[in-house]
Amino acid sequence: MSSSFRRSLLLAILLIGAAACQCVFAVKISIHGARPDLVLMVALLGSLFFGANESAGIGFCAGVLTASCAAPPAHFDGYGSIVVSRVIVCFVVGWLEERVFRDNFLIALAIVAGGTLLAEACFFAFDPHFRPGPWLHGILLETVYNSTLCIPVYYLARLCLKRPQVLISAG
């Protein structure tokens, strides 16, 4: 099994596991109405270990998974908005990874916080059916929740998805 295929398979398992946990535990672990978005968090952390194009693919799969489980009513544009917002935010993370990112949990923390805010802002821009006050309150709490949970998930993702080291011999 090639390394690339193995990493993709592990990421798919992580995303499906996150979606299953989101379906079962989202309400049970809610604090003051705030719930983490586990699929988005795993997609953002996964994008740290892939390039821009692959990350857009990760965002697409995470978006369809989230939208299928969340089942937004059809008269919203919720389904497509969720998918497109995830594609954009994961692409941005993958694009940045090609330039500045290094392997560090603080960067992962910043990525999850910023990525959650960006994804929800994109969603709101595409589908502005929500009252801004409660929406803003909800996404700030969600961002804090995602950031808190992301550190252990980051180490799990790193264990599963880190690129194999290429040794360059001198001389």
Add this chain to the structure above:
Amino acid sequence: MRSDRAPKATKYWAALVFLVLGTAVGTWHNRRVNSGKPDYLAGMFRGVVSMPAHVLGSVSNWFGHKTEWITRGRSLASENQALRQQVAELQGENNTLRESRIDLDRLRGDLGYVTHSEHKMIAADVIALRPDPKFDTMIISRGSGDGLKNTSVVVTRSGLVGRVFEVEPGTAAVLMLTDQKSGVGARIQRPESRAVGLCEGDNSHTLSMIDLNQGADVKVGDAVVTSGLGGIFPAGILIGSVCEVSQDPASGGRTIRVQPHVGFDSLEQVYVIP
């Protein structure tokens, strides 16, 4: 920083494809659902998630029931006593109602009154419960293969949950009463009132009852049931109780809030009236 010399126009073509694909998938989904047809892509992804979610849910519920006494030990004795008292009261009320039912059946028979048949119900497990806080929706383990339709009604023993708005062969999506896009024709059950209105959700834990007549007789504690008007929800299903009646000084109108009887945060199994 790494340098990148690849031509920019072609380098990120895959990302652009995913962006276009995402828009197309969203549009296609809305068209399919609005025309009452299943979205096979969403159904496939739900199918993939439903098996691990079902296992996780079963384990979590089993563990929760087994360890409930640890967290609720102190309150169980007083709750038990209150429930015993409530059972005694309800047994008395039930007896009276049974007598009334016999009288009603006899009188209906005398008048040749045609009664509605009892609804057939299908039990379904909850696979996903409000995974996204923006939408009050859930996924259940029954679909078009079990006879569910886009307008099937979902209830529990406590009352009305909502209605199905999207069906795939093995799963269905349910719009809960509390969602901001949800609305149900409602009636005050008290015989002296029988006022008719509309219960709407707003993503909070209570519903807003609107479109009542100006002088409608509504009191806190009144039971609210479905009116049957509108054609989707059968009449007489319990929605909840009036928990607030207040006057709006600006408009002069009344604000009526209804507390649903269903515990939306702890749903494990529901019944569907296909």
